[in-house]
Amino acid sequence: MLDDLLRLHDGVITLDQAARCGLSRHAVNRHVRSGHWRRCSQGVFFVDDRAFTDAARIRASVWGYGPRATASGLAAAWWFGLTKFAPEVVEVTVPRNSHGRSRQGTRLRRRDLMPADVVERDDLQVTALPLTAVEASVQRGGGPNLMDTALQRHTNLRPLWNAHLRNKGRYGSPAARRLLQAADGGARSAAERLFAQLLRQAGITGWKANQRVAGYEVDYAFEASKVAIEIDGLAFHSDPDDFQRDRVKQNALALAGWQVLRFTWLDLTEYPERVIAEVNRAISAR
Numbered sequence: 001m002l003d004d005l006l007r008l009h010d011g012v013i014t015l016d017q018a019a020r021c022g023l024s025r026h027a028v029n030r031h032v033r034s035g036h037w038r039r040c041s042q043g044v045f046f047v048d049d050r051a052f053t054d055a056a057r058i059r060a061s062v063w064g065y066g067p068r069a070t071a072s073g074l075a076a077a078w079w080f081g082l083t084k085f086a087p088e089v090v091e092v093t094v095p096r097n098s099h100g101r102s103r104q105g106t107r108l109r110r111r112d113l114m115p116a117d118v119v120e121r122d123d124l125q126v127t128a129l130p131l132t133a134v135e136a137s138v139q140r141g142g143g144p145n146l147m148d149t150a151l152q153r154h155t156n157l158r159p160l161w162n163a164h165l166r167n168k169g170r171y172g173s174p175a176a177r178r179l180l181q182a183a184d185g186g187a188r189s190a191a192e193r194l195f196a197q198l199l200r201q202a203g204i205t206g207w208k209a210n211q212r213v214a215g216y217e218v219d220y221a222f223e224a225s226k227v228a229i230e231i232d233g234l235a236f237h238s239d240p241d242d243f244q245r246d247r248v249k250q251n252a253l254a255l256a257g258w259q260v261l262r263f264t265w266l267d268l269t270e271y272p273e274r275v276i277a278e279v280n281r282a283i284s285a286r
Contacts, residue, residue: 001021002021009123010055010056011046011047011050012046012060013045014044014063015044018045028045036048040060040061040064046060058071061106062125064106066098068094069098070093070113070125070126071124071125072093072131073139074091075092076132076136077133079122079126080132082132082154083136090105092106092107093109094110113127114166116128116166117163117167129150130162131163131167133150133160134147134160134163135170137176139172144179144266191265194265195231198275199279204280207221208220208223213228214253214256215252216252218230219231225284230246230261232264
């Protein structure tokens with residue numbers, strides 16, 4: 001039973017869990033004195049016969065604040081697979097009336113989370129995926145690409161909006177609202193306005209917005225060079241019918257001799273120089 005628990009918990013174990021496996025406090029202390037177990041914090045231990053992985057580090061950090069602690073922010077995002085790299089500092093949320101100070105390697109947030117915003121994943125309490133995506137996407141190391149990943153692979157926009165509205169007033173709330181608006185149905189127009197602004201700032205001319213080409217309306221058309229630009233908002237989170245229509249449209253444009261470039265909100269906000277460079281390359285080559 002102990003071996004199974006350690007395997008499932010990345011080698012991390014609490015004093016209460018050890019007791020349920022039949023180990024007394026004296027037996028736990030003996031393991032620590034022998035060097036087989038490492039004390040991570042009060043009541044939390046790591047069995048030092050394996051690598052101390054990022055999962056073990058995050059689990060130990062959260063459990064070190066007690067049974068009501070919840071992994072949040074980028075730590076929760078990594079736990080859900082929304083980010084590739086685990087954060088160096090583990091964000092942990094505890095209830096407002098909790099005691100204790102923040103420890104090295106962690107960032108402590110005191111707030112009362114609603115039941116809808118907390119889930120258990122692999123025996124670790126974490127903020128639910130919608131709230132995780134909303135909060136982590138506006139933190140340094142997160143960014144719009146994190147919300148983009150959540151919308152493409154894990155959820156849709158409504159749960160993200162609901163999580164945001166349940167937690168208004170938190171740090172980063174205005175920035176999260178702007179990202180959600182950018183992903184919303186009318187956000188494509190905001191992305192189009194941003195693209196037009198980038199073109200003007202770069203001094204690129206010869207384009208027209210919302211032009212019909214080969215029987216379809218394109219967002220931006222460079223008629224002289226036969227280059228069409230399509231803006232896709234924040235993420236490719238449309239339904240299968242929209243996806244199919246976009247492909248039929250793109251094929252029709254290509255058969256009519258037009259080159260099609262597609263950019264997302266993420267491209268426009270995170271990599272504007274690359275966007276402009278690609279546009280310049282396309283219109284110069286035709």
